[in-house]
Amino acid sequence: MSLDPSKPTSWRDxxxxxxRLGYGARGMVYLVLAFFIGTAALTTGSGGDSKDAVRFITQSTASAIITPLLVVSLGGYSLWRLVQAIFDTDDHGFKPSGLAVRAGLLGSAATYVFLALYAFSLWWGNTIASGDSGGSDGFAKTAAAFIGAGPVSLILSLIFAIVGGAxxxxxxxxxxxxxxxxxxxxxxxIDLAATGGLIARGxxxxxxxxxxxxxxLAGEHSKASLADALNFIAGLPLGSWLLGATGAGFFLFSVYSFSEAVWRRINVEDA
Incomplete structure (x- = not known):
C-alpha cells in the first residue's frame, strides 16, 4: 500500500x-490438509477435505480471532481470482488455452467463496449457539446437492480436467x-515447492x-469431493504410499501459496 501522501489512494491500494492475505489463507488450508493426509497415510485412512481443514482452523482455541480473518482472507482471494478472470490481469487472452485458464480462475473464485461462506457459517453458528453446526452442515449439503446434479457435475468435470492439465x-x-x-x-x-505442489494438485x-x-452419470450426489479423491487414492495398490506422496505434495503447495503471499505480483493496476 502506498504511503506517499502526494499520491492519491484508490481501491487498488x-x-x-x-x-496477499488470501494466498496466505489458501496456504493455511492446504497445510492443514497436508497434516490430515499425512496422518491418514500412516493409518491407511482417507484424510479430509477443504471443509474439514476450515472446520479444524475455526475450532482452534484462537478461533474468535482466526475465523473472521480467515473469512476476510478467503473472500479477498476469491475477489482477486474474479478480477484475474474477468479483467485478464495476467494477459491470458482469448485463445482456447487462455479462456480455459480464465475459466479455471472463475472456478477457483467460486470454490473459495464457498469456503469463505462455510467458515462464516461455522463462526456464526458457534456465536449464536455454542458448538451447534447444523446451519453450516445444511449449507454444505445444499451446495453438494447442487454440485452433484448430473448436468452440473459433467460441466464441472470438464473444468476440473482442464484446470488439472493447466x-x-x-x-x-x-x-x-x-x-x-x-x-x-x-x-x-519456490521452484521446488511450486513444481511438487502444482503437480499434486493437478x-x-x-x-x-x-x-x-x-x-x-449414476446420479449419486456428494461423491466427487477432495475426500472422495483421497479415498480413491487410498484404495489403489500402494495406496498408503501414494496418499503420503499426496500429503507431501499438498505441503509443498501450501509453501508455494505462502511464497505467493509474499512475492506474487498483484498486478491489479492492469484491471
Missing part, C-alpha cells in the same frame, strides 16, 4: 493486502515464475473430474 503444464513449464518477483536464490526454493483435479463423471 487497499485491495492488494487482502489478495496445473501440470504450469509446473513443468515454470510459467508460475512469470508472476513472481523474487531473487534467483529464492526462486530456486493430479487431484484429474481424479475429481473422473469421479464427477462416474458419479454424475
Amino acid at each position: 487497499f485491495f492488494k493486502p487482502f489478495a 496445473h501440470i503444464y504450469k509446473a513443468i513449464s515454470g510459467k508460475y515464475r512469470d508472476h513472481i518477483q523474487a531473487s534467483e536464490a529464492v526462486l530456486r526454493w 493430479v487431484i483435479f484429474f481424479i475429481i473430474a473422473y469421479l464427477l463423471v462416474q458419479h454424475g
Whole structure:
C-alpha cells in the first residue's frame, strides 16, 4: 500500500493486502490438509477435505480471532481470482488455452467463496449457539446437492480436467515464475515447492473430474469431493504410499501459496 501522501489512494491500494492475505489463507488450508493426509497415510485412512481443514482452523482455541480473518482472507482471494478472470490481469487472452485458464480462475473464485461462506457459517453458528453446526452442515449439503446434479457435475468435470492439465503444464513449464518477483536464490526454493505442489494438485483435479463423471452419470450426489479423491487414492495398490506422496505434495503447495503471499505480483493496476 502506498504511503506517499502526494499520491492519491484508490481501491487498488487497499485491495492488494487482502489478495496477499488470501494466498496466505489458501496456504493455511492446504497445510492443514497436508497434516490430515499425512496422518491418514500412516493409518491407511482417507484424510479430509477443504471443509474439514476450515472446520479444524475455526475450532482452534484462537478461533474468535482466526475465523473472521480467515473469512476476510478467503473472500479477498476469491475477489482477486474474479478480477484475474474477468479483467485478464495476467494477459491470458482469448485463445482456447487462455479462456480455459480464465475459466479455471472463475472456478477457483467460486470454490473459495464457498469456503469463505462455510467458515462464516461455522463462526456464526458457534456465536449464536455454542458448538451447534447444523446451519453450516445444511449449507454444505445444499451446495453438494447442487454440485452433484448430473448436468452440473459433467460441466464441472470438464473444468476440473482442464484446470488439472493447466496445473501440470504450469509446473513443468515454470510459467508460475512469470508472476513472481523474487531473487534467483529464492526462486530456486519456490521452484521446488511450486513444481511438487502444482503437480499434486493437478493430479487431484484429474481424479475429481473422473469421479464427477462416474458419479454424475449414476446420479449419486456428494461423491466427487477432495475426500472422495483421497479415498480413491487410498484404495489403489500402494495406496498408503501414494496418499503420503499426496500429503507431501499438498505441503509443498501450501509453501508455494505462502511464497505467493509474499512475492506474487498483484498486478491489479492492469484491471
